[in-house]
Amino acid sequence: MLQYRIISGCLIGAAYVLCANYLPAFGILLLLVAISSLAQLEFYAMLRRAGIPCFRYVGVVCGAALIAATFFNGGGVGARAAAAYQWELLVMLASLIAVFVRQFPQKHNDRPLETLGGTLFGIWYVPYLFNFFTRLAFAGNGASGGLMVSPSGRMLTLYLVVVVKLGDIGAYFAGTLFGRHKLFPRISPAKTWEGLGGGLALAVLGSWLFQRLGGGRLGALEFGAGQAVVLGALLTLSGVAGDLFESLLKRAAGAKDSSAAIPGMGGLLDVLDSLLFGAPVLYAYAKVFLS
Numbered sequence: 001m002l003q004y005r006i007i008s009g010c011l012i013g014a015a016y017v018l019c020a021n022y023l024p025a026f027g028i029l030l031l032l033v034a035i036s037s038l039a040q041l042e043f044y045a046m047l048r049r050a051g052i053p054c055f056r057y058v059g060v061v062c063g064a065a066l067i068a069a070t071f072f073n074g075g076g077v078g079a080r081a082a083a084a085y086q087w088e089l090l091v092m093l094a095s096l097i098a099v100f101v102r103q104f105p106q107k108h109n110d111r112p113l114e115t116l117g118g119t120l121f122g123i124w125y126v127p128y129l130f131n132f133f134t135r136l137a138f139a140g141n142g143a144s145g146g147l148m149v150s151p152s153g154r155m156l157t158l159y160l161v162v163v164v165k166l167g168d169i170g171a172y173f174a175g176t177l178f179g180r181h182k183l184f185p186r187i188s189p190a191k192t193w194e195g196l197g198g199g200l201a202l203a204v205l206g207s208w209l210f211q212r213l214g215g216g217r218l219g220a221l222e223f224g225a226g227q228a229v230v231l232g233a234l235l236t237l238s239g240v241a242g243d244l245f246e247s248l249l250k251r252a253a254g255a256k257d258s259s260a261a262i263p264g265m266g267g268l269l270d271v272l273d274s275l276l277f278g279a280p281v282l283y284a285y286a287k288v289f290l291s
Helices: 002-022 025-049 056-071 078-103 112-137 151-178 193-213 225-253 268-288
Strands: 182-184 188-192
Touching (some): 002 025, 002 151, 025 056, 025 112, 025 225, 025 268, 056 112, 078 112, 112 268, 151 193, 151 225, 151 268, 182 193, 188 225, 193 225, 225 268
8 A cells, every 4th residue: 555655646746746847827727627627526426425416517517617717817816816806706606506507407306405515515625725726826927917827836836735745744654653642533543643743844844945945935935934834834734634624524425535546545635635725825825924
């Protein structure tokens, strides 16, 4: 299992570095939509495993439309921020109407509230949170906005993935070697306080090294050593929260993993769970504190 996890992790990491540095803007849009859609389908599969009906294809189309709305408005930065916000609201409203209308032809569904709630929650949980990657990708474009993914945006998303996944790696090995005290056994029996400490230590170290090697900058954004330490801790804690949240969903569905798509790691949603909670934290921090 560990061997497959390491191999899968290295391949995913190499692919991400190549995409983050060399993929053109439209290719990034296609990649974001593909990843979000596949992860969202895994979420809907867990709902069905738990006996909760949902409109999975309607949800996936709505999620893809949300990401596209943000992308074609320059990620909601600069002069296009207001337009992006309005389009995102329209897409979310259209999603609500689409899911509601889709319910009309169903003659034998005696659980309409669960169907509506599960479908809409899939839109909020996966593409809505994942869409912060779209926003981060355009960060640093300045007042002009535009459809050009900025060097700062590429660096921010790379930093996010590196720090959050270092937290995951540190937690895994520290928990395996030293774990004695359970963190939240009702939700995730394998997680321990020792693992949390190891994840925090490695993520903070990785964030600090990222700051030092980058000369105190994330692309065009200033990035001090103190901010590196704070961000490393915040992203680790948000990643743990995301991991625990998905564990709660998996326990409710009676599933060990969201799927078996990635050897040694489970499903795509199992890889993204910590990043889904980390992306909005980094976006908010960058908007408020990074200049």
